[in-house]
Amino acid sequence: MQSIQEILLTIRSVKLTDLDSWRERLVVWVAAMTAGFIVVMFAKAAEYATSFFFSLQKTSWWLPLVVTPAGGMLIVWITNRWFLGAGGSGIPQTIAALQDKGSRSEHPKLIGLKLAFGKIFLGVGALAAGFSSGREGPSVQVAASVMHAFRRFLPSGFSVHPKHLILAGGAAGISAAFNTPLAGIVFAIEELGRHFEQKTNGVIITAIVLSGLVSMSLEGNYTYFGHITVGKIDKDIIAPIIVCGLVCGVLGGIFSRTLIESSTRMNGKLGVFRALHPLWWAGFCGVLVALLGAISDGAAHGSGYIFTQNILNGTNTSTWQYAPIKYLATIFTYLSGVPGGIFAPSLSIGAGIGNDMLPLFGHYHAATAISVLCMAGFLAAVTQAPLTSFIIVMEMIDGHEMVISLMAISLIAAIISRIFSTPLYSTLADKQISSITNDNQKPQTNME
Structure with a gap:
């Protein structure tokens, strides 16, 4: 049985009485929940955009021949003019931000709230125009941008590098988009962060859990394609x-x-x-x-x-x-x-x-x-x-x-x-x- 001194030493080691540590945890928690909320809203907007396009198509078969190319031209023009770096899904941009040699770079061309807004707005527009794309990949850059933006609220001497917020945000984005928490963790290890450090574990898992809780609270505990019966496997x-x-x-x-x-x-x-x-x-x-x-x-x-x-x-x-x-x-x-x-x-x-x-x-x-x-x-x-x-x-x-x-x-x-x-x-x-x-x-x- 531990002595009183050993118990107090354990408490000090996990910083349960350190106000800066609690502020640090609170910032990460709020960032993760915010990222999860934004990803869910992105998903709902994408659903409305897709429904809008298919309702348009049912009105007249030839409308997509006008809407899709015109929409593509407008979206690319807006992307090139105001949101460079928001093209595609954003997963390569997120990986590039993590690999950037600058130790505490702001990553203005890869990660940022402006790019997150552009990604959502233009990604929804692409679906409304009828392009063949998804919102799950873009959710990685969006969530990573949101979590990274919260770095400014962290106390000095933050124990986890700001880049780990990008990593955690990207994992939380996949988790919240598909409601697949385990896949979010594996995605962070396998694709986003080839060098998985032990001190990053808590940040990633916390981000995935909290973003997942937000997702479930808004959309329920669902599986993306529902429970599928595949029959006997032998x-x-x-x-x-x-x-x-x-x-x-x-x-x-x-x-x-x-x-x-x-x-x-x-x-x-x-x-x-x-x-x-x-x-x-x-x-x-x-x-x-x-x-x-x-x-x-x-x-x-x-x-x-x-x-x-x-x-x-x-x-x-x-x-x-x-x-x-x-x-x-x-x-x-x-x-x-x-x-x-x-x-x-x-x-x-x-x-x-x-x-x-x-x-x-x-x-x-x-x-x-x-x-x-x-x-x-x-x-x-x-x-x-x-x-x-x-x-x-x-x-x-x-x-x-x-x-x-x-x-x-x-x-x-x-x-x-x-x-x-x-x-x-x-x-x-x-x-x-x-x-x-x-x-x-x-x-x-x-x-x-």
């Missing part, structure tokens, strides 16, 4: 894991390589046109997305949430064309330069690939499991973050019975993807850092 799933892992690995690797290659100057006449006329280029990409939407009854637009849910629930009426159409629409959206993420579209593409591969496994009765496997496999191939991919899918469908299967296909797909592409987010983050270090070069606006 040895028959081994063949689908291998085949789907190979297919998703190849397609995801090519997808990732395309985004990376297009982040630099394109060759040929199209490259010259894109460099000289970014607004017209955004309009051209918008036309392509609108045309894909016209021939697919709207499947090319939005994050793909509704179509994915229909596939998982067995009420899907889409043809085999859904996956390739969503695949191309997401690439064209990225090329346009509008802010928007690829997390949700990648999950949707994966579900479509799984739906198309069902005839190959006609003997296998757990048909929904094939789509779930491909969701994790394609996301892992695109991001080359297999741990985050399988955990996020597992939490999104409440599918703990598939944990081994999801883990296996994510690892296979990520390994195959490396044949075709370098890691997407870290590569784009390196490009972001290179562009910022050159004083004469503006930050790229189509970073995903």
Whole structure:
């Protein structure tokens, strides 16, 4: 049993009586709850924007042919004029901010409240215009910006580096966006912070817990796609894991390589046109997305949430064309330069690939499991973050019975993807850092 002196020493070591330490904790708690609240509001605004676009499309099939390109041009113009650094999902910008050599840099071109506002406003606008994007990736930069902004309220001698607020905010953003707290922690370790320090644990976990509590209090304790019944999982799933892992690995690797290659100057006449006329280029990409939407009854637009849910629930009426159409629409959206993420579209593409591969496994009765496997496999191939991919899918469908299967296909797909592409987010983050270090070069606006 501890003596009185030992107990008092323990209390002093954890700073339970230190007012500055309590102020430090309070600032972090308020920052995390604020970030969670803003991410939830972002999600609600994105839902309204998506509903608005689809209601517009139902009014007249040709309206997207006008709204999408015009909206893309306006969004890119606003981004280039006032919100440089807000393009794409913001995950590379967040990673770049963490890798910045400046020990206490303000990261004005990567992280900030102005960029967070622009990300939300323009990201919602991109969905309202009908582009194929998601709000989950942008939530990383938004939450990281919000938490980092609270550093000014910390007492002097703060025990955790301000950059750790960026790391914690990014993790909280993923957690609150998908309501997947475990995936938020793994995402922080695997993707955002390659060097995970013990003293950062408390900040990250606290941010995820508090942002998650705010999310649950506003939207309830839900799973992103609801509880999905996948049926019996046995040895028959081994063949689908291998085949789907190979297919998703190849397609995801090519997808990732395309985004990376297009982040630099394109060759040929199209490259010259894109460099000289970014607004017209955004309009051209918008036309392509609108045309894909016209021939697919709207499947090319939005994050793909509704179509994915229909596939998982067995009420899907889409043809085999859904996956390739969503695949191309997401690439064209990225090329346009509008802010928007690829997390949700990648999950949707994966579900479509799984739906198309069902005839190959006609003997296998757990048909929904094939789509779930491909969701994790394609996301892992695109991001080359297999741990985050399988955990996020597992939490999104409440599918703990598939944990081994999801883990296996994510690892296979990520390994195959490396044949075709370098890691997407870290590569784009390196490009972001290179562009910022050159004083004469503006930050790229189509970073995903």
